[in-house]
Amino acid sequence: MSNENQGLIESLLEAEAQFHELMPIKATYSKLFFRSLFWFALFSVVYTVVTSL
Numbered sequence: 001m002s003n004e005n006q007g008l009i010e011s012l013l014e015a016e017a018q019f020h021e022l023m024p025i026k027a028t029y030s031k032l033f034f035r036s037l038f039w040f041a042l043f044s045v046v047y048t049v050v051t052s053l
Helices: 002-022 028-049
Strands: none
Touching: 002 028
16 A cells, blocks of 8 residues: 555656746746645645545
């Protein structure tokens, strides 16, 4: 189970890195803002799915 969770986390971090490579914005603070939005959206979706069960 731990290996499966580790694979999920690694794939999410890889998706985030690819997202940042595709962004036309190169400023560090802008990347931090979009990274925060990415993780907020991810956790919001997970929370919504879990609480709606």
